[in-house]
Amino acid sequence: MIGSEMLETIGTVAVPLPAVSPDMRCEEVDRRFQADPDLGAIAVVEEGRPIGLINRYDLITHLSRDYGRALFARKPVSQLMDRNPLIVESSISVDKLESLIADEHQSALLRGFIVTRAGIYYGVGTALLLLQLGMARSERRNRALERARQQAEEASLSKTRFLANMSHELRTPLNAIIGFAEVIQKQMLGPIGNSRYVEYVDDILSSGQHLLSLINNILDMSKIESGSWRIQPEVTDPVEILETSLRVFRERAVGRGVRLDLVAAPDLYEGFVDRQALRQILLNLVSNAIKFTPPGGHVEIGAAGEADGGFRIWVGDTGIGIAPENIPVVLAPFGQVENDLTRKYEGTGLGLPLVKSLVELHGGRFELDTAPGRGTTVRAWFPPPPGNLPAGKPAPVNSARPSAAASPAAMSD
Known part of the structure; x- marks a missing residue:
């Protein structure tokens, strides 16, 4: 269901990557990145709580500069980490997270973000993760919309069939009522003894014609909505x-x-x-x-x-x-x-x-x-x-x- 997707939380899709301590040397963190080409960011955690985020491309940039490796390789990663990364609870909905990134933390799309549970480090999220998630959600939403469209078309067709059958069942006795009322109104078979009956017959005829008109209008509108009305100019x-x-x-x-x-x-x-x-x-x-x-x-x-x-x-x-x-x-x-x-x-x-x-x-x-x-x-x-x-x-x-x-x-x- 489309409505249930709105409640999907980031905790269900965040990647629980191992974190590093703030005193781990930059060269050791670099080796982790080299060992995993798909790894975009690593959380820096102290006593279970995230204190920063080290981005793959930031670290590589610093180490590849002139004298960069000599300056930073043996220093703790805390010197190069992002000290103010986006940190979100795993219970946050995906929609709310996307709005938060778009409105206040656009850099998180490049650097990534940290996911916690009750303040304790849980995992890391990246732009690629959000993109994959968005594509999957769009596909599910499209399938749900297609199912809803088919159900609506089937319901409309059922309604049209019902109205067509019902109108036939109603119009047959109505035409008889209207026909006999006209015979009595015009006194074709002889005069009516009491003049009050003439008034009643007029009411019967008028009501029958009105009801028949309503039935015809409902059926005609149903035909138009279902596309089954074909004009012949x-x-x-x-x-x-x-x-x-x-x-x-x-x-x-x-x-x-x-x-x-x-x-x-x-x-x-x-x-x-x-x-x-x-x-x-x-x-x-x-x-x-x-x-x-x-x-x-x-x-x-x-x-x-x-x-x-x-x-x-x-x-x-x-x-x-x-x-x-x-x-x-x-x-x-x-x-x-x-x-x-x-x-x-x-x-x-x-x-x-x-x-x-x-x-x-x-x-x-x-x-x-x-x-x-x-x-x-x-x-x-x-x-x-x-x-x-x-x-x-x-x-x-x-x-x-x-x-x-x-x-x-x-x-x-």
């Missing part, structure tokens, strides 16, 4: 999809006292987009806009072409808006801003993350413009079709499409 009329979405929510908007407007460019007749994905984007955006707009407010749905052959859509409202610090929250899956103003609104917090993901799957761009009390406008840009497909065609001369903002009432005439 085609040349289509985006405004027709906007008009369809508007009709779906017209009754709900009227019931909440919210005005719906469609603003469509008259020359926008072709866009390159996945029809199902665009429909899902609009259903989520318009549903959110109506939900968070108080009675007397206004929701605008728009679309326009771009100079490069792509197009953009937007859904704006005059609702409660979102504070800047809460934008990352609402764009995260299942993220919801909890406060006295928004707690009364139902939902899973998947609408905006799902919209953003679907736009980005097209290679498009998502933008959220909002502020508390000022409302929210979501804009999405979709790229033009590939070079081998037509980028768009001019509007027909006999077009009946509205050229200016039109309310739902005007469009239904």
Whole structure:
């Protein structure tokens, strides 16, 4: 585990090399270095406690100078030792030791350091030791990260399979509930004797449709996260999809006292987009806009072409808006801003993350413009079709499409 490596102490890896006494002659210490080419430093110990450190290269340098051997060979090693080496307890963690060397004792990388246990000499550490230890720890950490990644992918795949199976099991009875509720609501088999039953059926139908929408959103988000959602863009009329979405929510908007407007460019007749994905984007955006707009407010749905052959859509409202610090929250899956103003609104917090993901799957761009009390406008840009497909065609001369903002009432005439 990566966490357990953080507790690894230097005592588990320090080299317990034999020490020398402070009165040992320099020539004898030199012979020890010559006998062991890998030996970089030797601790100088008196009565079990380290008092200095003699470095291989310091000793060789002194003895190799002119008259150096004659001057120092027979003198005690205490005259050439480092009297203030880095001394650490064996219980110190490797991470803390590395920080200590980097911040206060950089010379220890060249000269080495002494390791003690309860103040008694234990061993010597070197830069090579730390390097080898770092490489081994990095390798273990990489293996642990790879195992964690594989486990996360397996867990995500299991979650996706579970949600797919569960959504199927839930949608089958839900569709039956919704279907029978619609039959009763429309009184297809005859009139309902008690008018209260009509109200109950309306509640059943509304609740069933809402639950089905939540299930679909959860499944769609899971597909996107697992990479199993494959968009299939085609040349289509985006405004027709906007008009369809508007009709779906017209009754709900009227019931909440919210005005719906469609603003469509008259020359926008072709866009390159996945029809199902665009429909899902609009259903989520318009549903959110109506939900968070108080009675007397206004929701605008728009679309326009771009100079490069792509197009953009937007859904704006005059609702409660979102504070800047809460934008990352609402764009995260299942993220919801909890406060006295928004707690009364139902939902899973998947609408905006799902919209953003679907736009980005097209290679498009998502933008959220909002502020508390000022409302929210979501804009999405979709790229033009590939070079081998037509980028768009001019509007027909006999077009009946509205050229200016039109309310739902005007469009239904």
